[in-house]
Amino acid sequence: LFVSNEDPDVGLNALQNYVLTHNDNFILKQHANPDDSKYAEMFLQNPLDREEHPRLSLKLIAVDGGDPQRSGTVNIEITVLDVNDNAPVFNQSLYRAAVMENAPKGTYITTVNASDADSGTNGQITYSFSKLKGSIADIFIIDEKTGIITVSGQVDYEKDKKYEVRVEAKDQGGLTDSSKVGIEVLDINDNAPVINVMSFSSPVSEDAPPGTTVAVINVKDADSERNGQITCSI
Incomplete structure (x- = not known):
């Protein structure tokens, strides 16, 4: 910034000095023209x-050498x-x-x-998944503007009990941050028990004693915990 001032007085009564209010960012350098007029x-x-100080207010004072001293x-x-000097930051x-x-x-x-601490387009963020593995891209989707994650495909507890996906936030200048989302799949009772006869003895002798093994039966249920507990009856 170039600053010049006019003072119709001459000699010591003319402009002698410029003073800038104290600040941490700017300094003032003073110069003299061949006719001894001064500028800064x-x-x-x-x-x-x-992000710390979006606006600065300074005062520049021009002082002469007269008595009494006058200033402008x-x-x-x-x-x-x-x-764009700030990257997006996830809150978790x-x-x-x-x-x-x-x-x-x-x-x-x-x-x-x-x-994102930046303003305007520099602070606008888009969300996306990154480095998705397997079929996760077909199961979940993320809204690039809101960051909302929803179901977009078939969620099957028997195939995957949990998922871990990485999400990325990117500003318009290309700066990024990443975070993880752990998704636990809760089981529902959607599988019926499956009976498999492993072996079967036929015929059975009429004098076979009680406790004689007639058949070996295996029963499985793909569901978990209570949904997978089985009772058998004849």
Whole structure:
């Protein structure tokens, strides 16, 4: 910033000095023209940070050498423009959620959230899955604007009891952050017991004693816990 001032007085009564209010970012360098008139230039000394101070208000005072001393003041308002110097940051490093198997498409799972200290388009975030393995891409979907994760395919407890997916937040300048989402699948009783006769003795002698093995039967249920507990009867 170039600053010049006019003082019709001459000699000591003329402009002698410029004073800039104290600040951490700018310094003032003063110069003299061949006719002894003075001017000043304001230079940036330390980097600006819009996220800390989006606006700066300074005062520049021009002082003469007379008695009494006289001065003039100008206000300098500085607006700091944003650059994309901040990456998105997730509010959690790990999200946990649960979903019932066979949940219909569109079932809500969880919402991931990231923030970006930059402004305007530099602070706009899009969400996506990254490094998906196997069929996960066909089972879950994430809204790129809201970060909402929902069911988009078949959730089967008997195939996968839990999923771990990595999500990514990216700003418009390409800066990113990532987080994990752990999804537990809850079992429902959607499988009937399966009976398998392993061996069978036929015929059976009429004088066979009680306790004689007639058949060996194996029964399995793919469900878990109480849903997979079996009782047999004849």
